[in-house]
Amino acid sequence: MTKSDTRVLVTIAALVVYGAIMPFLGFFLTSAAFLLLHMLYLGVRGPLWLTAPIVGLLGTAWFLFENFLGVPLPHGMVY
């Protein structure tokens, strides 16, 4: 098994865990955790690359879906 195969399998596993946790933590918290951990795992470094996607993507999603479009996303116990 090569290194890239490992990365693929870990990503699949991470997505399965993501889906299992989401009903409890809600879309936003679970996604933030996934983005941070997955990017770190893949070797992304630097404060800008690690924060901008999380803030930008989830911020846009929150604004667009929850406020503007009125499409609800799964919420959990905290949010």
Place this chain on the structure above:
Amino acid sequence: MIENLLTSAMLAYDPLNLLLIFVGALLGTLFGGTPGISATLSIALLVPVTFGMTPINGLSFLGGAYCGAIYGGSISAILINVPGTPAAVATMMDGYELTKKGQAGVALGGAITASLFGGLIGTFVLLVAAPLVAAAALNIRSAEFFWIVVFAMSTVGAIGGGSVTKGLIAAFLGLILGAVGTHPFTGSLRFTFGVPGLYEGFPVIVGIVGLFSISQVLYLCHGKGMDKQIDIPKIGSLWPGWARILKVKITYIRSAILGTFVGVLPGAGADIASFIGRNEAHRFSKNPSEYGKGSYEAVVGSEAANNAVVGGSLVPMLTLGIPGNAVSAALIGGLLIHGLLPGPRLFTEQAGIIYPFILSLFAANIFFAIAAFAGLKYLAKVVLIPQGVLASVVAILSVLGALSYRNMVADLWIMLFLGVVGYVLRRTGFPLAPIILGIILGPLAESNLERVMTIANARGMSLLEYFTSNTLTVVLMVMSVAALIYSVVREIRHQRSGKALMPLDE
């Protein structure tokens, strides 16, 4: 007719709609310009954003993204020798050579002008041809429609880029996936395994997000998330000059027409059109020796063709519900969420939505060209995004796409399942586009066949007797068989010559 067009133009070109077309074209260009995000993915990921919009606004936005994404692929192809979308592979061959000679601006300008021209021609053909096809299609009976669908499926192998056998296997896999859900006539459930989320069959948009984007996420995880430093070369002036443009005006026109035609064919998309456009330009060229060494004509030849595909691919998609390629299959998802069922009736019952949508595509082409001429330096920055960031972000965007469809967590699992399946298939050389065609066309073929069987039964004829009693049906049957035979011959010839086939999937 003229009055209708004026009303439609007022709806298409009202300020809010123009703004949405512009945003769509800009986002499409950025997505398309990002290596790893294809045009299909761009549409699939942007469909959920249109949920709360009116149908005209939503479709115009997606149309803008479609045009922009096909164009955008050329940016990274020309600048860093990595195609932004598979549609730009053919452009890369000469575009990057020009960049190496310090003429990046000329190549980029050629790509913008050719994409704009091709896009406008394709849209014009769509505007003229679609109503005619739709009017003719209203008279098509079930037997003929069934065979049109079969013909569409059989061309997958004939025109597709990769192995014919694998293309056909993929198409059959799609048909099986398309059979999941409630039987259209009896209402009994098939292959749902007790999952309520599957009762309505595989939702098209969840299927596309899973197959294309999750498999792409896994592909993006192959390399290290952040390895090499990418340098964007100096661009210079983008305007190629009238002299250069007029010298190859025939290439602009030829590729635009070829691209539109390839777009109409069910099995082929922008990737194949750009290869055909470039090859034909080469064949008729006055300077064929320049090809591969940085020919402006070659860039035009591929870029005019791939953007012309947009209009062409929407002809069968809107009038018959048969997508011309994977991107327009994703666009069907966008139609369905607004309750619009593609087919001939769209042009009579929903004319007030469809004509403004078609007209909006003219604006979309003009907008991506303006955005590119004005801000290419900034648009090109998307190539700097590290793969690791892309992989994670596309994963979450896919989740958003699957969840917002009907807010069911089950869709997340369906998406993940199809994503892993899609990844394994791609790794083993199977194309994904025929699977989506199968999922969409399977139910269409089945419901028509059921109707045919009822009619044939009532007349006391066997199915074959009924089919052969109609000339048009026989012609379609012969065409389907011919397409299959042609595919097999082509496969054998390719295997003997040992030449690599061109890559598939948009």
